[in-house]
Amino acid sequence: MGKTGIFYGSTTGTTEKVAETIAKKLGIASGDVHNIESGSGDLSAYDFLIFGSSSTGLGDLQYFWEEYLDTLKSADLSGKTVALFCCGDSYTYSDSFCGAMRKIYDAIKDRGCKIVGSISTGGYETDDTDAVIDGKFVGLAIDNDNEEDKTPERIDLWIKSMKE
Numbered sequence: 001m002g003k004t005g006i007f008y009g010s011t012t013g014t015t016e017k018v019a020e021t022i023a024k025k026l027g028i029a030s031g032d033v034h035n036i037e038s039g040s041g042d043l044s045a046y047d048f049l050i051f052g053s054s055s056t057g058l059g060d061l062q063y064f065w066e067e068y069l070d071t072l073k074s075a076d077l078s079g080k081t082v083a084l085f086c087c088g089d090s091y092t093y094s095d096s097f098c099g100a101m102r103k104i105y106d107a108i109k110d111r112g113c114k115i116v117g118s119i120s121t122g123g124y125e126t127d128d129t130d131a132v133i134d135g136k137f138v139g140l141a142i143d144n145d146n147e148e149d150k151t152p153e154r155i156d157l158w159i160k161s162m163k164e
């Protein structure tokens, strides 16, 4: 695996916390974990990119991602490997759970990058959300609002599936 960077947007700090946990588990230095709110980080510096957002509205992107999507759309992603994660609330927003992840997925899917890290919906309380394609979440779905106890294991399984 080449150099890995994490780019995340977070409103109340949940996605930030998850980004930091993922970084720790993958051995990614804090200087390669970028809060998109600050505009730091150069996408072209990385071979493997991890994008994280929370969901707001009804399956909408976290606020900073709305703007950052333009940066993403103008970036050269060809040849890169990309994984997505999202923080949401599967109890209150079961039909738009982690919908933001789908919006990022749609913005990058035809851009020459390889998207990895889709996961089974097994064990989630969710109902027909856009974040699911062909029975799988397009990336790691986290619900720290209701199921924080499951987060470490979900991250571990996701990392394991990508390594395989």
Ligand SMILES: Cc1cc2nc3c(=O)[nH]c(=O)nc-3n(C[C@H](O)[C@H](O)[C@H](O)COP(=O)(O)O)c2cc1C
Residues within 6 Å of the ligand: 009, 010, 011, 012, 013, 014, 015, 016, 053, 054, 055, 056, 057, 058, 059, 060, 062, 087, 088, 089, 090, 093, 096, 097, 098, 099, 144, 145
């Ligand atoms: C106004 C509002 C709308 C939300 N809409 C969604 C949603 O559509 N889907 C979802 O999964 N979670 C939704 N959530 C839950 C947040 O995504 C969740 O609390 C998340 O952990 C926040 O992460 P952050 O602090 O990194 O922004 C919403 C929360 C708020 C306050």
